[in-house]
Amino acid sequence: xxxxxxxxxxxxPMRGFASVCDLRGDAESATTLRATAAEFIEAAEAHAWDGxxxxxxxxxxxxxxxxxxxxxxxxxxxxxxxxxxxxxGDPERARRAMESVESELVRxxxxxxxxxxxxxxQMEHDPxxxxxxxxxxxxxxxxxxxxxxxxxxxxxxxxxxxxAVSLLDLINPVSHALDADAVRRYKVExxxxxxxxxxxxxxxxRGGWTWYTGSAAWFYRTIVREVLGLRTEAEGDDRYLVxxxxxxxxxxxxxxxxxxxxxxxxxxxxxxxGVNRGVARVLLDGEPCEDLRVPLADAGAVHHxxxxxxxx
Numbered sequence: 001x002x003x004x005x006x007x008x009x010x011x012x013p014m015r016g017f018a019s020v021c022d023l024r025g026d027a028e029s030a031t032t033l034r035a036t037a038a039e040f041i042e043a044a045e046a047h048a049w050d051g052x053x054x055x056x057x058x059x060x061x062x063x064x065x066x067x068x069x070x071x072x073x074x075x076x077x078x079x080x081x082x083x084x085x086x087x088x089g090d091p092e093r094a095r096r097a098m099e100s101v102e103s104e105l106v107r108x109x110x111x112x113x114x115x116x117x118x119x120x121x122q123m124e125h126d127p128x129x130x131x132x133x134x135x136x137x138x139x140x141x142x143x144x145x146x147x148x149x150x151x152x153x154x155x156x157x158x159x160x161x162x163x164a165v166s167l168l169d170l171i172n173p174v175s176h177a178l179d180a181d182a183v184r185r186y187k188v189e190x191x192x193x194x195x196x197x198x199x200x201x202x203x204x205x206r207g208g209w210t211w212y213t214g215s216a217a218w219f220y221r222t223i224v225r226e227v228l229g230l231r232t233e234a235e236g237d238d239r240y241l242v243x244x245x246x247x248x249x250x251x252x253x254x255x256x257x258x259x260x261x262x263x264x265x266x267x268x269x270x271x272x273x274g275v276n277r278g279v280a281r282v283l284l285d286g287e288p289c290e291d292l293r294v295p296l297a298d299a300g301a302v303h304h305x306x307x308x309x310x311x312x
Contacts, residue, residue: 001057001058001059001060002057002058003056003057004044004048004054004055004056004057004058004066004079005054005056005057005076005078005079005082007040007041007043007044007048008040008041008044008079008082008083008085008086008088008089009082009086010037010040011037011040011041011086011088012086014033014034014036014037015033015034015037017033018030018031018033018034018037021033041086041088044083044089045089045090045093048079049090049093050064050066050067050068051068052068052096052097052099052100053066053068053075053079053080053096053097053100053101054066054079054080054083054089054093054097055067055079056073056075056076056078056079056116059125063125065125065127066079066116070123071118071122071123072118072119072120072121072122072123073116073117073118073119073120073123073127074104074116074117074118075100075101075104075105075116075117076115076116076147077101077105077113077114077115077116077147077148077150077151078115078147078150079097080094080097080098080100080101080151080154081098081101081147081150081151081153081154082150082154083097084097084098084154084157084158085150085153085154085157087157094158095158098151098154098155098158101113101151102163104117105117105151106151106167106170107199108170110199110204110205111170111171111175111176111197111205112142112143112148112170112171112197112199112205113143113147113148113151113167113170113171114141114142114143114199115139115141115142115143115144115147115148116139116140116141117141118135118141119135119136119140119141119200120135120140120141121135134200135200136198136199136200136204137196137198137199137200137203137208138195138196138198138208139196141199141200142196142197142198142199142200142208143171143196143197143198143199144195144196145171145193145194145195145196145197145212145215145219146195146214146215146218148167148171149168149171149215149218149219149222150218151167152164152165152167152168152171152222153218153221153222153226155167156222156226156227156246157226157246159246159276159277159312160246160276161227161245161246161247161248161249161251161276161277162248162249162250162276164222164226164227164246165227165247165248166248168219168222168223168227171197173186173189173190173191173192173193173194173207174190174191176190176197176205176207177190182205185204185205185206186205186206186207187206187207188206188207188208188210189207189210189211192210192211192212192216193210193211193212193215193216193219194207194208194209194210194212194215195208195209195210195212195214195215196208196209226246227245227246227247228243228245228247228254228256229242229243229244229245229246230242230243230256230258230267231244232296233293238295238296239260239295239296240293240294240295240296241258241260241265241293241294241296241305242292242293242294243267243269243279243282243294243305243307244277244279244292245269245277245279245307245309246276246277247269247271247276247277247309248276249271249274249275249276250274251271252270252271252272252274253268253269253270253271253309254269255267255268255269256269260296260297260298261298262298262299262300263296263297263298263299263300263301263302263303264301264302264303265294265296265303265304265305266302266303266304266305267305267307268304268305268306268307269307269309270306270307270308270309271309272308272309272310273309273310273311275309275310275311275312276311277309277311277312278309278310278311278312279292279307279308279309279310280308280309280310280311281306281307281308281310282294282305282306282307282308283304283305283306284303284304284305285303285304286304
């Protein structure tokens with residue numbers, strides 16, 4: 001078989017490691033990695049677009065998985081999300097694919113984002129272990145939380161902070177325990193991430209395997225790096241803090257404290273125009289940072305960083 005979403009996923013590590021090869025003077029390996037990554041992307045665009053979303057995969061005999069003509073697994077979330085996350089999907093197609101995820105897989109009333117729909121049940125081709133789950137449970141049409149978080153991350157990459165945060169709120173375990181009925185439905189701990197949420201009656205909304213560290217890490221990363229936009233960069237021996245948020249338009253801003261060694265950077269983000277994204281000015285202790293990056297120094301000081309968002 002051939003996996004479409006892995007074409008998107010492989011692109012990033014291959015291009016990233018090509019840069020490592022450049023630094024080591026291994027130009028041949030760098031060229032091979034970049035060329036192979038480009039071939040994956042070209043193949044996905046040439047053969048995987050289904051008209052409103054990307055197909056999920058192909059079976060050994062060439063039968064597509066994740067196509068609108070199928071009775072089972074017409075669409076899955078991860079091929080669409082990673083067309084955006086990789087940054088390599090055709091922009092118009094990738095945005096259309098995410099609209100399809102919103103209409104086909106995001107179930108607001110049930111508080112979940114399904115991995116795929118309809119679930120596997122009677123189809124002739126064997127997709128593997130996933131079909132062993134009851135339809136609507138775990139990866140077989142339930143919420144697979146890794147994928148749900150990738151959907152939120154993809155919307156942040158598209159610059160839609162409203163949708164990204166709404167989806168994070170939707171799948172936040174706390175949101176599954178806001179009243180007694182919700183607690184009885186969810187059944188599991190509402191203070192840790194569940195690997196999956198059931199999507200079939202009479203168990204719709206029931207949490208599955210909890211304390212799932214993989215999805216917890218993606219949840220944390222999506223909030224901190226994508227929504228709050230906090231990350232560090234290295235340039236030679238120098239280190240920089242970058243604050244590039246993607247937040248809901250209703251947020252007037254936020255504050256955060258970042259510790260770098262013995263120094264503390266108190267960050268205040270201001271959003272006076274009510275935008276999703278677009279940093280116009282960064283001040284460090286009242287002085288402008290010309291490239292919008294904050295130089296970091298481990299000197300035991302407390303610094304104040306002001307970030308002004310005015311839109312793109």
